[in-house]
Structures are given as C-alpha cells and as structure tokens.
Amino acid sequence: MGPATEHPLRYALVNELHARPSPRFKAPATAVFVAFKELHDAANRDRSLDMAHLSELTNRHGGPRPDPEEHHYQGRVGRHDLKWESHTEFVTYMATNPGLPIRPFDPSAASIFSEEWQANAPGKRVAAVMVQIDLLPEDPAEVMARIGDWFARESLTVVWVLEGAALIAGDFRIDADGWMRFAVFVRPDTGEGRIGRIVHRLLELETYRAMSMLGLGRARSLSRLLNELDPRLSAIVDAMTDDNQPADKLLHELLAVSGELEAQAVQHSFRFGANTAYEAIVMDRIEALREERFLDRQMLTEFMRRRYQPAMRTVKSAEARLKTMLERATRAGELLRTRVDVERSAQNQSLLERMDRRADLQLRLQHTVEGLSVVAISYYAVGLLGYALYPLAHRSGIDKAYLIAGLTPLVVLFAWWGMRRVKRGLHSSHDRADL
Incomplete structure (x- = not known):
C-alpha cells in the first residue's frame, strides 16, 4: 500500500505511544527529580522558555542538544542520564546516576540541578524528589533500622509492591535541603525495566499529588468568598416573598451576586477539572504498584486516605458549593424575572384601563x-x-x-x-x- 492510503497522523500517533519509555535502573542507583510550573496560566505558557532552560542544562554539562519541536528528551548529560518531559502545566527533569552517595540522601547527589539553574527556571518548583535504589537486605529488621533513621515515624509508609519485587519507604516530608525522599529496596532478581517502572510510578505519584493539591489553596479562598456571597443570596431569596420589596431592585442585586459567582466559576473551572484528573492519576499509580503490607507499617492507600483524600474532598466540596450557588442564583433570577413580568403586566393593564377611560x-x-x-x-x-x-x-x-x-x-x-x-x-x- 502506498502513502496515499495512510492517514497523515497514523505514524505520529503510534510514535506517541513510545515517546516516553520508562527509565531503566540497576541497583544500587540514585534518582533526583524536579518539576517546575508557571504560577499563572501555566497551560498557555511560552514553551520556548522551557526548552531554553533545558538547553542551558545540557550545554552546561556537555549533553546532546534537545530538539525544539519535541516534548520529551533523553540523553547522557555529564555523568547522569537525563530525562525531560513537557506536560500541560509543568515540566519534569529526572537525572539518574549509578551508585549511592556516601551519606544517605546527600544533597550533593542532586548537584546537576544547581540552585542557580533552578532559580532561572521559567516557573517555580512544585516537586523535588530524591530516590535511592538499593538491594533488599535478607533481614527485614535491617531495612527498618535504616529507614528508621531516614524518615519520620508518624508518617512513615512502607509497602511491598509488584508481588514483592521491591519495598518502598517514604514519609512524604520535605527535608532541610528541600527534597522529598524515598527509598526503594529491590530483590536481586528484579529486572532493570521493572525497577524503572517502579521508580517512575513513584515519581508520578508524588508529582501529581503535588499538582492536585494546588487546588486546595484555591478551594479555601473560594470558600471564604462563598461564605460572603451566600448570606447575600439568601437575603435576596427571602426578600422575594415580601411584596413591599421592589422586584427591579432585587433583580439588580441578584445580578451582582450572579456576576461574581460566574466570574469565580470561570477562574476555577480549569483548576478544578485538572484536580480531578490529577487525583485520578494519583490513585491509578498507587493501584498500579499493587502494594502489600510490610509488617505492621502504614500502606500508601492508608496514608492517602488519611492525609490526601480530605484535601481532595475539600476541593470537591468547594466546587460543588459553587455549582449549587450558581443554580440557586439562576432559579432566583428566573423567579424574579417572572415577578417583574407579572408586575409590568399589571401596570400595563392598569395603563390600558386608564387609556380606555380617557378614550x-x-x-x-x-x-x-x-x-x-x-x-x-x-x-x-x-x-x-x-x-x-x-x-x-x-x-x-x-x-x-x-x-x-x-x-x-x-x-x-x-x-x-x-x-x-x-x-x-x-x-x-x-x-x-x-x-
């Protein structure tokens, strides 16, 4: 078959399936990960600035030049393997290096992402993760001895993943150097590709958790505004039953409240929609890890249920409340318009009667x-x-x-x-x- 029989997007769409392969790791290894997001209107940002920031990093460390038309990059940059991806609202960088630092989670392991380079990013850092991949000790007590020194006990999460192929530990806290830390212990027979998928899912879990929780601040500020608008809307609805209240005046006040509600709906619609998608990705990544309990330690699902899901319910509650108030304002507007029409009809009838008498x-x-x-x-x-x-x-x-x-x-x-x-x-x- 010739080119005329092929859809013009067929090859591009198939290649997209293979554009972002999972990295491959051989234990022991260290992975450092950062994600940057513009503070405002990140979905419509100037993506050439992201490419310029990536080019600055590859030029500084002597890596291959990225293709300006691509949304992903993989290459050897100095002594690190670098993986870069451009997403709808953010960009991510992951640098991996064989071996472990002398001191666990030493900030020097992230030297490729210098403070100067991060300060020049077209956006702000929303995620910074350091992952140490090591071989699983035969004695589980040795694992607990290690992670007991690395993580906070009250939020520590330790689980087996992928039918016991690896053990993941972390406390979802930020250390003094600004990094969130995870430890991954793998069995000696675990393949490099499987280790890469475990680390990749773990990094995606943290990235999308951070992105989804950006809506929490928006939800809280929106709730404060709705707390101010709700009494005004209720007062307007109550005044509608009072015949002494002029309908035109009430309708004018209702239009002011409705305008504010519509403005908030426009401002928050993208954020709330993105939050729903990000939350779904977080839960999907946890499910894909197929976690199992390690000793009596907290599991990822338990941690998320207690620490993460309440935040997401707050966001959903604010979104639902905004939608409900918009519907209330719409119904009140329809009733007021009906009342205004009835009053105007009565006025017109009275005017016609006066005209008849005058005639x-x-x-x-x-x-x-x-x-x-x-x-x-x-x-x-x-x-x-x-x-x-x-x-x-x-x-x-x-x-x-x-x-x-x-x-x-x-x-x-x-x-x-x-x-x-x-x-x-x-x-x-x-x-x-x-x-």
Whole structure:
C-alpha cells in the first residue's frame, strides 16, 4: 500500500505511544527529580522558555542538544542520564546516576540541578524528589533500622509492591535541603525495566499529588468568598416573598451576586477539572504498584486516605458549593424575572384601563362638542339666512320672528345631517387606511 492510503497522523500517533519509555535502573542507583510550573496560566505558557532552560542544562554539562519541536528528551548529560518531559502545566527533569552517595540522601547527589539553574527556571518548583535504589537486605529488621533513621515515624509508609519485587519507604516530608525522599529496596532478581517502572510510578505519584493539591489553596479562598456571597443570596431569596420589596431592585442585586459567582466559576473551572484528573492519576499509580503490607507499617492507600483524600474532598466540596450557588442564583433570577413580568403586566393593564377611560371621556367630550358645533353652526346659519330672506319675507308680509322660527328647525336638522356625513366620511377613510 502506498502513502496515499495512510492517514497523515497514523505514524505520529503510534510514535506517541513510545515517546516516553520508562527509565531503566540497576541497583544500587540514585534518582533526583524536579518539576517546575508557571504560577499563572501555566497551560498557555511560552514553551520556548522551557526548552531554553533545558538547553542551558545540557550545554552546561556537555549533553546532546534537545530538539525544539519535541516534548520529551533523553540523553547522557555529564555523568547522569537525563530525562525531560513537557506536560500541560509543568515540566519534569529526572537525572539518574549509578551508585549511592556516601551519606544517605546527600544533597550533593542532586548537584546537576544547581540552585542557580533552578532559580532561572521559567516557573517555580512544585516537586523535588530524591530516590535511592538499593538491594533488599535478607533481614527485614535491617531495612527498618535504616529507614528508621531516614524518615519520620508518624508518617512513615512502607509497602511491598509488584508481588514483592521491591519495598518502598517514604514519609512524604520535605527535608532541610528541600527534597522529598524515598527509598526503594529491590530483590536481586528484579529486572532493570521493572525497577524503572517502579521508580517512575513513584515519581508520578508524588508529582501529581503535588499538582492536585494546588487546588486546595484555591478551594479555601473560594470558600471564604462563598461564605460572603451566600448570606447575600439568601437575603435576596427571602426578600422575594415580601411584596413591599421592589422586584427591579432585587433583580439588580441578584445580578451582582450572579456576576461574581460566574466570574469565580470561570477562574476555577480549569483548576478544578485538572484536580480531578490529577487525583485520578494519583490513585491509578498507587493501584498500579499493587502494594502489600510490610509488617505492621502504614500502606500508601492508608496514608492517602488519611492525609490526601480530605484535601481532595475539600476541593470537591468547594466546587460543588459553587455549582449549587450558581443554580440557586439562576432559579432566583428566573423567579424574579417572572415577578417583574407579572408586575409590568399589571401596570400595563392598569395603563390600558386608564387609556380606555380617557378614550371614553374623549368620546363623550367629542359628542358634546358635536352638539355644540351643531348649535353654533345653526345659530350663524339662521342669522345669515334671516338676513338673506328678510326682504322676501317683508314683501310677503311675513314677520321676521316667524321667519326665524321657521328657519331654525330646518337649519338645525341640516347642520346635524351634515356633521353626520362628515363623521362617517372620516371613519370610512380611517378604516380603508387600516386595511
């Protein structure tokens, strides 16, 4: 089959499946990991700055130059194997080196990520993890002796993973040098690829935990704002039952509250959506490790249930509360608009009734004016006809008074008949104009 039969994205989409292979480790080894995120609008950041920061690191340590068009990088940088990935909101760097430092979790193991270089990052550090991979001692008591000196007992988590292929220990605390520390003890027969997947899932677990908990601060600030808006919205709803409260004023106040709620929904929609996705990834990575209890120690699921899930429930509660208040504001707005429409309909009905009364009054006045007009026209007409016919009446011996008396009914009747004709003509012209 020729190229014409292939979808233009087929190869690119298949290659994407293999773009980020898990690293390979041979115990003992040390892995250091950092993640950087822009403080604001990280999803729309200038990604060329991320590439420039990566290039600065590879140039400083003599590594291969990255491809500006790629979203991932792997290469030998100095004495470290470097893996870089660009994600929607953040970028991650992982440097691995064979062997362990002389002192457990010595900050010198992370010398590739110098403080100067980290300070120049286009964003702030959201995760910094150091992982030590060592062979599993035969005596479990020796493991407990080691990790007892490295981690805080009250938050210590120790579990078997992948059917006992490795033992993971950590306390999810940040040490004095700013690193979160994990120890991974593997059995001698555990393959390099499997060790790499364990470490990779552990690093993803911590990274997405940190990213998902960014929403906790947003949720708390949002809850404070909702605490201020809730009484205002409740007061508006209560005032809707009071007929003495003008609906237009209430609707104006409701629009102000609704505007603030909509603005908060727009500002927080991406963060809350991302939090849901990140939380799902955290729980998926824990499930993928297939943990089992080690002695009587705390498991990852237990730690997350007690320490992590309450934070996520707080975020979800704030999101649900914002959604509920938006729905309440919408329903209140519909009721207020209905009330305003009813009041305006009543006002319009009253206005129509006043117009009808005014029209009726005008009609009566018009009839009165018509009667007066007939009298006035008749009066002048009789006077003119009296002057015109008086000579004839004098020759005929008819008294002027009798002449006036005889003309008056005839003139009045003729004036009335003429006014009726004029009125009918005006009405006929108006009806034809309407048609």
